[in-house]
Amino acid sequence: MTVESTAARKPRRSSKRTSAAKTPQSSEPQLVQLLTPEGERVEHPDYAIDLSGDELRGLYRDMVLTRRFDAEATALQRQGELGLWASLLGQEAAQIGSGRALRDDDYVFPTYREHGVAWCRGVDPTNLLGMFRGVNHGGWDPTTNNFHLYTIVIGSQTLHATGYAMGVAKDGADSAVIAYFGDGASSQGDVAEAFTFSAVYNAPVVFFCQNNQWAISEPTEKQMRVPLYQRAQGFGFPGVRVDGNDVLACLAVTRSALERARRGEGPTLVEAFTYRMGAHTTSDDPTKYRADEERAAWEAKDPILRLRAYLEKQGLADAAFFTALEEESETLGKRVREVVRAMPDPDRLAIFDHAYADGSPLVDEERAQFAAYQASFAEEGN
DSSP: OOSSOTTOOOOOOOOHHHHTOOOOOSSOOOEEOSBOTTSOBOOOTTOOOOOOHHHHHHHHHHHHHHHHHHHHHHHHHHTTSSSOOOOOTTOHHHHHHHHTTOOTTOEEEOOSOOHHHHHHTTOOGGGGHHHHHTSOSOSSOHHHHTBOOOOOSTTHHHHHHHHHHHHHHHHTOOOOEEEEEETTGGGSHHHHHHHHHHHHTTOOEEEEEEEOSEETTEEGGGTOSSOGGGHHHHHTSOEEEEETTOHHHHHHHHHHHHHHHHTTOOOEEEEEEOOOOSOSSTTOOGGGTSOHHHHHHHHTTOHHHHHHHHHHHTTOOOHHHHHHHHHHHHHHHHHHHHHHHTOOOOOGGGGGTTSSTTOOHHHHHHHHHHHHHHHHHHHTTO
């Protein structure tokens, strides 16, 4: 299966009966927000948060460097250095806010777009690129940072997270598990099964859905008839919708959900309501299915710009801070370029080495055939 969800195909013309159907709403969506798009601080009765200047500047730095890395990876793909790239542009607050809410002993199950969460877990950004360059199957040890390898199959990581969380509970540990997925993945059966098992077994897992409103070319209104976070009610656990472009709110809501899980109160569904400002992947063209005006409206809610506005209004960051960060950003981009281009090609025969623990006559035969095929090019002088 590719990164394209079965629920995320090109929109088809609706029948009159379907288009005439009314969308039932159990209530108006409630959005947790602590920082407005204009950079004004607001309070919420259930999600108080008090961060120091250093912590706020740290969140800003995280988002800026993550965006710079993401932009460099996109450019490398366009230059033919990567086979594919899934950009997180516009989703930095959701990922950095939730990522910084985690403890070291918590465990993360990502999809293929959680570059910001990987940054928070201490995974070297260049290690994310080996799979997209085709030189490895994931360039980091999941146990080192408690950050699982990227999952390409849509939605399956929610089941993996649930099973892992059930094991955590049986071991008596007080750590929590978080599973990331998108609105398109929420239409997959794996996600519904994960919700069922996590609720029945009271698993300490947080389901963090980044609702960027487009499952490739399929809008959310063609996937669901109630706000996504309200789906949790039917499985027996709470759901909350947070402003996914507000890093403070994402941090506060995720921290609360993780603490609830650690207390033995079971799963929570967090819907980070955000927007994918770029393409689904570099093989996608979003201009074919969404309007420029829509993107422009969401650019005004940019997560990085709103936190910068707050820092400047509060006198928490000066010109020297932003200049130094820009220099650090360029240094990161240069390092990413150099490391990717220096990645060695893998041994082509290594793919046969680990198919079976004890070997297989069929695999041995296939290895010999492929080795002979490769040798034929050398004989021809190519």
